[in-house]
Amino acid sequence: MKFIIQVNKGPYQHQTADSAYQFISAALAKGHEVLRVFFYHDGVNNGTRLTAPPQDDRNVVHRWSALAAEHDLDLVICVAAAQRRGILDEREMNRLDKDAHNLAPGFRISGLGQLIEGVVLSDRLVVFGD
Amino acid sequence: MKFIIQVNKGPYQHQTADSAYQFISAALAKGHEVLRVFFYHDGVNNGTRLTAPPQDDRNVVHRWSALAAEHDLDLVICVAAAQRRGILDEREMNRLDKDAHNLAPGFRISGLGQLIEGVVLSDRLVVFGD
Amino acid sequence: MIKKCLYVNRRAPYGTSYALEAIDVVLIGSAFDQDISLLFIDDGVFQLKSDQDTTGIEMKNFSSAYSAFEMYDVEKLYVSKEAMTARGLKKRDLVVDVEVLSDNAIKDLMDEHDVIFSF
Amino acid sequence: MIKKCLYVNRRAPYGTSYALEAIDVVLIGSAFDQDISLLFIDDGVFQLKSDQDTTGIEMKNFSSAYSAFEMYDVEKLYVSKEAMTARGLKKRDLVVDVEVLSDNAIKDLMDEHDVIFSF
Amino acid sequence: MSILHTVNKSPFEKNNLESCLRYVKSGSAVLLIEDGIYAALKNTCFEKEMATAMKEVNFYCLAPDMKARGFSESKIMDGIKMVDYAGFVDLTIEYDKVQAWL
C-alpha cells in the first residue's frame, strides 16, 4: 500500500507531528510504502534544524531526519507556506536575499504540486493537523 | 495606563499576531504605555527574520520590528518556548552549538520571569492566542 | 490517472489561514487535470460571504478567488443547507453561485469521491 | 507588590502543549512571591487525571508536576464540579488533592483576582 | 472587580463562548473579536442564547473583524455595541481586568 501523509502543524504545540510520526513508523514497520510526507500550513516548522528541546523530551525534528535517512523518506516542505513562516534552504536564502538558512537534514523545499502528484500516485492520503 | 501583552501564536496561521498588533498600535496611539510584548508558545515564531510573505500581503515580522523601533517597544521571546521551536539569537546559537540564528531586529530572547515581572509592573494583561 | 478529489472546507476565513491556503491547493490541483469538487460545511460557508472588507484588519482579502475558480475549470462548489440555516445565511449572501445540498446529499458526495482533502 | 494571580487551565494535556507550558509559568510565578491560584475548568480538568502513561506516544509525561506544586508553595488548586461531572470524573480520579468548586463559586473566584492568565 | 471577557472563536466551532457565558457575572462585559464575531449575528441558532445573556452582560463586537467577514452593522443583534481597536483599548481600561477565552 502506498501512502502520502500531510502534516499541518509545527512541532511541540500540537500532537500533530507526533501522531504523524508514529503512524508513519508503524506503516513502514508493516512494509508499506510512504511515498512522501508533505508539510503544509504551520507544518513547515517541522523542518527547522535550529530547535533545541529539553534533554528529557523527544526531539521532533531530529526524529524526522533520522526516519528519512533510515527509510529514504521524501520529506517535502511547501515553499509558499515556508516563505510566510521563515523556513529556508540555501537556495531559497539566496533567491530571497536572506542571510541565513535553517532547513534540517532530510527535508527538501518544493511546491504544492508535490502534494497533488503524491495524492495521484498514492493509494491513501492521511492528514494530520489541528 | 500600562499594558503587558501576551502573544501565543505565530504569524499567518492564526489572526493572533494581527489582532495583537492592531491592539498595541491603538493603545500607543492613545498615549498609553505598552511595557512589554511577551511572545509565548508558538508566538515565538513572530520573531524570525527569515520570513518572506507574498508582496501583496502584510509582513507580520517587519511590522513588529518597525513598531519596536518607532516606539521603543520591548519585544520579548520566551527562551524555553523558542528553543523548542528553533528561534535563536547569536548568543543562543553559540550556547546551543547551532550554526545559524534567525532572530528579527527589535526582538530579544529572555525568560518567563519577564512575563511575570511585566504583569506585576503593569495595570493590564491582555492575552492574544488561539 | 484522474482521481475524484473533494476539498472539504470547514473553517471561517481570517481567524485562521486554512481558507487562504486551501485556495492554493485547489488552483494547483486544477492544473493536474484532476476532477475537483469543493464542499463548504460548518463554518466553511462563511468563506463565501459577500462584501468582505479587510481594510480594518490589514489582512489580504482573498474572497475574489472563489469567483475566479471558474476560469480554472473549478466549477463544482457545494454548500450545506443546514450549515447555512444555522448561521442565518441565504444563497444571495454568497459571493459566488453554488449548489446547496442537504447534509444527507453531502454524505453521498463524500462517498463517491476517491480522495478527501481536509481544511 | 503582590498581585492575586489566577491561572485558568481549560485544555486537555498532550493534544496541545498549553498544559505543559502553563506549568512553567506557574513555577516561575511562584518565585516572584505572587499570590497564585490555579483553576481547572472545561477540558483542563483532564490535566489532573491520574495514571497518565505516555510511553506509547513518546511524549514527556508531566503529570507529576501537579503533585510537586506544593513544594513551591502553590497550594490553591480549584476544579469545576460541573466540568468533572460532564466528563465522568470523580475527585478520586485526580492525581492531586484539589478543592472542588461549583461554577457559581468559580465566578466569585475570578472576580476576586487581580490578573487572569489563560491557557 | 469587573471583568472584560474576550472571545475569539466561532461559537459554531468551539465552546469558548459557551464557557465564557457560564462564568460571566452580571455587570461584566463580553467583547467578540476575530471569529468570535459570528456570535453577534442575527438569525443564527445562537440568537436566543445571546439574547438571554444580554440581559445581564454588556456585549461588544469588534467592527473591523465584522467587516472583514462581510457583515455590516445591520446584521448584528440589537443591543450589541460595535467598537474599533481604540474602543477595544478603552474597554480594557473601563473594566478592572481582562479574561481571554482562547
Next chain:
Amino acid sequence: MSILHTVNKSPFEKNNLESCLRYVKSGSAVLLIEDGIYAALKNTCFEKEMATAMKEVNFYCLAPDMKARGFSESKIMDGIKMVDYAGFVDLTIEYDKVQAWL
C-alpha cells in the same frame, strides 16, 4: 466507498465529532485519536449520543492516546475497539479512504 473518519479533538471543546457524526454513513468507521479519545469514555455527557451512533458506525479508539491521558480499557464504552498505531494503519487500508475532521 467506505470512509475511515478520524477525529482528533475533544468533543467537549470542539464540534469535530458532532460534525463527523452528522456526515458519517452506516458501515463507515470513526477512529478517535489524540484529544478525540475523550468521546469514548463512559459516564460522560456524550455517552448517549455515542451509543446511538454506534448502532450504525464502527468506533475505534487509539490505545496509546488513551493511556497517555490516564484511561485504561475498562473506562471505555463497550463496543469501541482499541487499536494501536499498527491497527490505525490497518484501518486506513480496510476502508477506501480517510477523512480527517481537524
